[in-house]
Amino acid sequence: MKIRIKFSKQGYMKFVGHLDIMRYFQKAMRRSNINIRYSEGFSPHQIMSFAAPLGVGITSNGEYLDIEVTDSPQTASSKAMTDRLNQAMVEEIRILSCRRLPDSSKNAMSIVCAADYTLDFSPGSQPEDLDDFFSRLKEFYGRDQILITKKTKKGQRELDLKPLIYRLERQNHSVFMQVSTGSTDNIKPEMVMEAFYQAQQLEYPKFAFRVQREEVYGQDEAGNRIPLEELGENIE
Amino acid sequence: MRRLALSDEILLSVQQPARYIGGEVNMCVKDPKDVAIRFAMCFPDVYEIGMSHLGIQILYDMFNRREDTYCERVYSPWTDLDKVMREQQIPLFALESQEPIKDFDFLGITLQYEMCYTNILQILDLSQIPLHSRDRGEEFPIVIGGGPCAYNPEPLAEFFDLFYIGEGETVYDQLLDSYIENKKKGGSRQEFLEAAAEIPGIYVPSFYDVTYNSDGTIQGFKPNNTHAKDKVTKELVVDMDSAPYIENPLVPFQKVTQDRVVLEIQRGCIRGCRFCQAGNVYRPLREHSLEYLKRHAVQLLDSTGHEEISLSSLSSSDYTHLPELVDFLIDYCSSRQINISLPSLRIDAFSLDVMSKVQDVKKSSLTFAPEAGSQRLRDVINKGLTEDVILQGAKEAFQGGWNRVKLYFMLGLPTEQKEDMEGIALLSEKIAEVYYDTVPKEQRHGKVQIVARSSFFVPKPFTPFQWARMCTRDEFLERAYIVKNKFREMKNFKSLKYNWHEADVTVLEGVLARGDRKVGAVIEAAYQNGALFDSWSEYFNNCLWMKAFEDCHIDPDFYTVRERSLDEIFPWDFIDAGVSKEFLKREWLLAWNEQATPNCRQKCSGCGARSFGGGVCYENKN
Structure with missing residues (x-):
């Protein structure tokens, strides 16, 4: 069984x-x-x-x-x-x-295809203007392409994150995201945030977020994502 | 939710953060406010090593059965965290409560090998506890040492308030009770030490004065406090079954060195190898009953979920009920996919049969420990293993499908000659020849692999070889090259491998093993020079130590290569370890006569351990 x-x-x-x-x-x-x-x-x-x-x-x-x-x-x-x-x-x-x-x-x-994450600001890391932060994040997610360079075993390759981020939004004081997960396109939440900070011409603060995985999804026969x-x- | 002593930032920037978080399965949880005694139990090495140690687990379990005591654990922070803690002045903490050690009542440090001595100073330093006992005020924990190296505690005398000599299960309760009593009546630190000094097995180094002769040897060793006894007799468990054993061992998250249930089947050894400290200081041999071991094996496996059980003793083959115990374990474990590991077995038909039942023959190798290359030298060291027995064991093993053999030797033993050294290569060659003579070509899986390894001999206190001159570094290496060159001449050279231990670290071990109080300054200087994790070859730096000797005007040769006379007073002579100095002397002289001594079951040699009133000395005598 x-x-x-x-x-x-x-x-x-x-x-x-x-x-x-x-x-x-x-x-x-x-x-x-x-x-x-x-x-x-x-x-x-x-x-x-x-x-x-x-x-x-x-x-x-x-x-x-x-x-x-x-x-x-x-x-x-x-x-x-x-x-x-x-x-x-x-x-x-x-x-x-x-x-x-x-x-x-x-x-x-x-069959793993996606996962949900929430990212809380670590104590002392929350930006002063939270609304501004989230409106920038919204603008960022609205772009047609989010290109990053991904280091692989064979060197570097360019990757468009946009189609692999299924959701990226504000949830109270936290960032919520649903991203592609699994053996082919495994997206870590830090990769998304790093790309966001880079787009703002800012250095990514390594310990700024406390990351929590909320759910992992698989694909059912019809191709839907379900927990x-x-x-x-x-x-x- | 448990609060951790270290921040996420620190934990995520060091290797293996799980070393520092505690919270393992079977960890003891108490509210520190509810107890009278907070005891920090320390193994001064990294977590994976410390967590593998059986003795600490026994004491942890035993202390925590007391409602008035909370025993927690602490290990050496690895070098990466060590640096961070110094920079940020973070006090060293216990894994359970994550609270600073300096606020505890006791810091107990186990002394398992000499090369961890600088780590002891690291523990004190990071805990923000003064390194010297005399500088500790009322607010600091009582620092207590125990374990095998406590049989010569003198090099560490200045750093410890107390030493516990012998096996831990016996008088700790008395010591803790006396601490509480002293606390209740508002007694001082000094008053507690005085009370402790009267407890059997407890040694308070500050209560003794040492005087020296002009040649540097000891002239006298006398108590300077009326509470201190002249002689400290080792503590020992007479009836093994009545001593507390672990009910629910801790199960680390990380893979530690000893990732298995360890079942101690007996304590002590009947063999009397003349170089072996454990074989002498743990005398007499005391066995657990078969019923006790069966019950505990099941309990330990069930409470941990480990997939392996290992029997622990100095010489498992000497355990009276070994066949019955092994049958029971095979029966219990095979249906549960649990492996059985049987170290320290004599290789014979019985053990080969057992091993083929419990182990994967193709993967495992056989281990022999002849210790010396010739029969003459094996007689000198009283290692009762003959060439015939080794070759017969190897033959049966090869017939049983094994084709890998490990051989352990020592170099630098007393009376050792060139022929003895070359004997290491010759014996290895003979074993290889047995393989090619025994196993027909078509049944061979490649070449036979014989790996011989030699360590360098370090004379230890309370052994017949405590009088022995130790080799210099160059003499050790010379001997290793003699062996290596002999291996080159062997016909089956390609099937043989030979390697040897580091010589520098051995010399240092020799200084610390037979050192006196003067050596303490060298340990401290070496630590201040940056010596740490000396037992890790990637961190051991001999220069730091050599500079320390120079700065302290101490000659390491005094402790190693000097010839000792039979009437010299040794730094550890105030301890009664059970074996008498007279017996050790007799054995030392027999060694020079190349005369073997029968084991305890063949004939009593009157070593002195009979006075403890139990064990093998009273077998079949009711």
């Missing part, structure tokens, strides 16, 4: 990197006695895959991992499994949902 787990990562846990989070969940599966399935072969490992790695320093309310389990009482209902896993979690990681995926469904990583958890169903 395939299960999609949604979790949040808050507070000090933002300093724990992606590889360590994977190790953390492997151990958590053992602690909570979840009947996770193992790969075949000489050195079996847990069948577990994460939707989209989260950078160090970023908090999240919408992280995903997929696992495969054999049927057992521990995974008999979404609620039981969520509770059981939460008991094995540290304070700043909460399991938000555990949902069953159809057997035929692709894993999260391969990854909605591709699974509650186990009653």
Whole structure:
């Protein structure tokens, strides 16, 4: 049975990197006695895959991992499994949902297409004229093209961010954005803000924003972006 | 939400910020306001090393069972953060509460190896605690040291208020109770130290005066305070099963060196290798019962979720119930995809059978520790491993599918001659030949790989070799070249590899291991010169140390290459480590006669450890 787990990562846990989070969940599966399935072969490992790695320093309310389990009482209902896993979690990681995926469904990583982020100003970094800041941001997003140079393994290439930013708007005192995410065009929120500051002829202040991922989306069969958890169903 | 001591800006600009945030699985959470004692437990090295240490985990668990005590952890900030903390004057903090160490009641520092001594000064310095015990006022924590290097605490005497000599499980409760009592009646720091000095195993260095002869050796060592005892006897757990063990070990987020459950199966060793400090100071051998180990193995695996369990002891093959324990573990672990790691096993039919069950033969290599290249020298060091046993073990291993062998040796041992050194190459060659004789061509997976590694011998306190002259740096390297050149002559040269440890750092380790109080000034000078993380070869800088010796007018050779007479008073002689000086002398003389001593189960050699009233000394005697 395939299960999609949604979790949040808050507070000090933002300093724990992606590889360590994977190790953390492997151990958590053992602690909570979840009947996770193992790969075949000489050195079996847990069948577990994460939707989209989260950078160090970023908090999240919408992280995903997929696992495969054999049927057992521990995974008999979404609620039981969520509770059981939460008991094995540290304070700043909460399991938000555990949902069953159809057997035929692709894993999260391969269908990730977008993610939501909010960016709060760090204490002391908020511009004096907030309205001015957001009106500039609106003007920036209104442009036909947002060209940046992206460093790649093979050197530099020019990239137009505009079609990869699905939303960029004000949300109270914060910046909200929805950007392309996944293996092909993976846009980090800092890239967008850096381009914005550059367009204002300003240097990008590295620690000006506290970035939080809010949700990760996959593509359904019709090509629509939907939150990854909605591709699974509650186990009653 | 937990507040962190360091800002996002700092944490995001240093390597591996998870070293500094705490909050791991099974971390103890208490409100500091609810406790009478705040204890900071320190391993003076980087997080990944410190978190791998079993002893600290045991004490952490034990202290936190006390309702009146909150024990937290602190490790050496890595060099990048060290710089930031100095620039911004950020006081060093404990991982749990993220609060400054200087506000704690105790700072306990474990002394696991000599080359971490400058890191101890870093910990004190960054904590903003005066480096010298005598400069600490009432407001500062009591700084206490323990662990194997506390068997010669003298080089560190000025930096510590107290040392705990021996195994930590026994008198800490008494020490903490006495601290609370003193606090309640409004007693001073000095009064607490005096009360502590009366507790067995506790050594207060400021309560003793040392006088020296004109040649620099010790003339006398006497208490200057009526509360201080003449002799400090090491503390030891007599009944292992009754000592507290960890219930819920911490599970770090980062991959640490020891990323597994560690199950201590016994303490001490029956073998009596003459170079080995652990084998002497942890005498007598004391085993855990099989039932105890089964219960704890399950508890530890369940509470951590680790995917590996490792058995810990000085010589696992000597554990009486090893076959039953291994059977139990194989049974429990195989269905749960948990690996079993079995270090310090003697290579024989039994261990090969076990290892082939629990390990991937193709990936793992076999380890032998002959320690010396010839039978003569192995008799000198009392390493009861013969060439026949090694070759037989290798043969069976090759038949079982192994084709990689690691060999550990020491160079610079007492009485060592050219033939002994060359023996390292000859033994390696013989093992290679066993492979080609044993495994038919069509069954070979490439060449056999034999890697021989030699460390340089450092004489340690409380060993029969504590009288030994140590080699100079050049002598060490000369010997390494002799071995290397012999390897070149070997027929199967291409299957053999030889490498050796750094010589400079070994010499320094030798100075610190058998140093006296005068050496403290050198450690401090080296630290002020910038020495830090000396056990990390990329940071070790011998020049900083050499300059420190010069500036302090201390000759390192006095501690290393000097011949010591049998009646010399050693800096550590005030400690009773269980093994008597008479026994050590006997062993030292037997070594020169190339005479081996039987192990504790074959015949008691009257080392003195029997006086503790337990362990192997009383086996089968009820």
